[in-house]
Amino acid sequence: MTKFVGAHVSASGGVDNAPLNAMAIGAKAFALFTKNQRQWVAKPLEIKTIDAFHANLEASGILPKHILPHDSYLINLGHPEAEKLEKSRTAFIDELERCRILGLDRLNFHPGSHLTKIPKKDPEYDEKLLEAELHCLDVIADSLNRAIEATKDSNVKLVIENTAGQGSNLGYRFEHLAHIIDKVEDKSRVGVCLDTCHTFVAGYDLRTRETYQETMDAFERIVGSKYLMGMHINDSKPKLGSRVDRHASLGQGELDWDTFRFIMNDPRMDDIPLVLETIDESLWAQEISALYALIE
Structure with missing residues (x-):
């Protein structure tokens, strides 16, 4: 088996519960938050929790490279305000350290937002928006370089998730991802997670098949498939190009099962975590089985 499918499971009660929750749905991969995703600070991981996590992970048979931890939603590595940017950078480095302590080799994160409000009627709207976006992308890249420097003894990779492009969120264009990666000094520490809905x-x-191939060819040309280190497998409630982030259960949105068949038979997705973030967790075991059934 070359595909490793799972879901973003709960770590409620301790990160050591995440492998057990993954096992319960027949997952061969999973995602988790290593701390409360809506709080800036968490107490350090206790030795007994770390040991229990490793024991449960070994029992699950899931390898660390098939786990895709996600950082806090509060973090904005492109924040325009210096104090809030520093707070995000500190929190991000802590998230990387938590992954290292757990023996995990990647951390998934949303790149950041410029938060600039430009009136649409401004005659220089396009120019000002482009300037804000480029500056923010440079700030994000600088944040990654600082995080890598602060964790030189670590092999945890910083995995940028492409976004839906809501509001001022960046990372929705492949060019955004390429711009950030181009400015990261140690490219061995950076990767990408593609979310199907986003x-x-x-x-x-x-x-x-034609549009799927066009999209993946564009990703290869602009970013590079060598950077693909995970996927989020979701259907989409909104329509193509809407830039609205609303996930749906598989087969219940604008994407159809052909999309997921293409992914499950694409060798570019071999040996990386393929993680469901669909909205009805009671369907996850069924969705995992259905995805494996698509392999030809």
């Missing part, structure tokens, strides 16, 4: 609502069609 990709679709950002304007990249995945629904037919």
